[in-house]
Amino acid sequence: MKKIFLTIMAATAIMAGCQKTPVSAVKAGTLEFSMSSSDDSYNDREEGMLDSKSSASGSGVSTKAYDKEAALAAMLVTISNKSGVGEPLQWVYSEMPGVLELTEGQYTISAVSPDSRIAAWDQPVFGGSKEFSIIAGRTSTVELVCGITNVKVSVNCTEEFLKEFSEYSITVRSSEATEDDGFLIWGASEVSEGKEGYFTAADLTVTVQAYRWSDATQQKDPVQARLNVTGVEARDHIILNIDAKATGAVETGSGDGKPFITIDDSMNERDEDILIGGLEEIPVPGGDGGQGGEEPDPEPELPAKPTLEWAANPDFAPMEIKAGMDVNLVVNVPGRIATFVVGVQSSVLEPVVGTSMDLIYDESFIENFGSLLPTGDALLGQTRVDFSLSALVPLIGGLGAAPESEHVFTLNVTDEYGQSLSKALTFVIPAE
Numbered sequence: 451m452k453k454i455f456l457t458i459m460a461a462t463a464i465m466a467g468c469q470k471t472p473v474s475a476v477k478a479g480t481l482e483f484s485m486s487s488s489d490d491s492y493n494d495r496e497e498g499m500l501d502s503k504s505s506a507s508g509s510g511v512s513t514k515a516y517d518k519e520a521a522l523a524a525m526l527v528t529i530s531n532k533s534g535v536g537e538p539l540q541w542v543y544s545e546m547p548g549v550l551e552l553t554e555g556q557y558t559i560s561a562v563s564p565d566s567r568i569a570a571w572d573q574p575v576f577g578g579s580k581e582f583s584i585i586a587g588r589t590s591t592v593e594l595v596c597g598i599t600n601v602k603v604s605v606n607c608t609e610e611f612l613k614e615f616s617e618y619s620i621t622v623r624s625s626e627a628t629e630d631d632g633f634l635i636w637g638a639s640e641v642s643e644g645k646e647g648y649f650t651a652a653d654l655t656v657t658v659q660a661y662r663w664s665d666a667t668q669q670k671d672p673v674q675a676r677l678n679v680t681g682v683e684a685r686d687h688i689i690l691n692i693d694a695k696a697t698g699a700v701e702t703g704s705g706d707g708k709p710f711i712t713i714d715d716s717m718n719e720r721d722e723d724i725l726i727g728g729l730e731e732i733p734v735p736g737g738d739g740g741q742g743g744e745e746p747d748p749e750p751e752l753p754a755k756p757t758l759e760w761a762a763n764p765d766f767a768p769m770e771i772k773a774g775m776d777v778n779l780v781v782n783v784p785g786r787i788a789t790f791v792v793g794v795q796s797s798v799l800e801p802v803v804g805t806s807m808d809l810i811y812d813e814s815f816i817e818n819f820g821s822l823l824p825t826g827d828a829l830l831g832q833t834r835v836d837f838s839l840s841a842l843v844p845l846i847g848g849l850g851a852a853p854e855s856e857h858v859f860t861l862n863v864t865d866e867y868g869q870s871l872s873k874a875l876t877f878v879i880p881a882e
Contacts (some may be wrong), residue, residue: 527542557582621656759782770879792860
């Protein structure tokens with residue numbers, strides 16, 4: 451742990467000359483202040499989505515070097531009188547005067563790193579405070595130990611995960627997050643560079659969003675895993691080890707609820723599974739692999755699978771594109787929405803929005819087109835969503851689409867239990 455030693459010396463200011471000021475009125479002391487630092491470390495804590503038999507690429511994460519002297523010099527030091535006498539005194543340590551004069555009394559001294567965001571890259575945060583006394587005629591010595599006050603997060607991905615998914619993002623969000631602070635996103639470049647994130651000491655939620663090409667749908671299908679990291683304390687170093695098990699392919703929308711990513715929290719004696727659809731377990735040759743007659747644990751009861759309703763077109767027949775068309779859908783997901791991706795097959799719309807619209811995790815798409823569709827928190831974790839394409843589909847007619855051309859939107863929704871819904875909606879430009 452990093453220690454910052456603040457040595458405070460207070461001595462009586464000696465009155466000179468022949469003044470007859472009463473001694474009781476002279477209660478000032480002199481404060482001599484210095485600060486130094488020693489080694490620091492975080493407590494490693496392995497968490498995440500890692501099969502216990504797998505090894506993570508780039509494991510053995512170590513703290514990145516930083517300029518300790520610069521961190522020390524930038525710390526904000528505050529001295530305040532506990533009785534509220536006078537205004538608190540505050541300096542950046544590098545600009546603090548070497549000698550101070552304080553009146554007799556009880557004080558609190560604190561030191562903290564500046565610009566302490568809820569989440570930031572490469573930002574260890576230190577802080578501490580202590581009470582001390584200034585007593586006339588005596589010397590007071592105070593040692594203030596400032597420790598690490600935030601949490602470090604590192605991400606390791608196994609070779610199996612990197613082979614399985616060419617595109618992915620890993621979002622770590624603090625329970626204290628605000629709209630513009632409190633979360634960091636690791637992509638391929640951040641993982642390969644070994645970027646380290648620093649968070650306020652609070653519970654974290656880790657979301658892995660990955661994409662794999664599907665021959666069945668001819669598009670990138672989303673796969674998601676989520677982990678809640680609880681009991682987070684200052685100085686924790688949380689190492690997220692992320693692995694993938696490609697055990698075979700199944701049809702999109704199978705919703706079989708098989709485990710795709712496992713969590714091995716061995717340091718905390720905790721074992722959890724994240725259930726993700728889109729994979730099928732391969733039978734082990736030689737039987738069920740049982741160990742002799744023990745009854746298997748009963749399967750947990752799953753909520754109903756996601757469903758889609760279209761009141762204006764209950765049969766989901768191809769619909770002619772025209773002004774004022776009704777494409778108001780209702781998405782029911784009792785198991786709560788985990789991913790929501792819309793595949794696009796349109797010669798005129800693909801150059802604008804691409805072939806796949808990730809409505810929850812693609813920040814660029816949400817920023818540019820979020821006014822046309824429900825996105826982000828309006829979808830994530832919801833059990834029922836009014837989902838309208840009425841503003842988007844009619845735009846196709848104004849983009850020069852050929853008469854009688856078809857334009858297909860495929861809604862791919864997965865719940866938190868890995869159950870999936872995949873439904874294609876076909877729209878047609880009318881003949882001339």
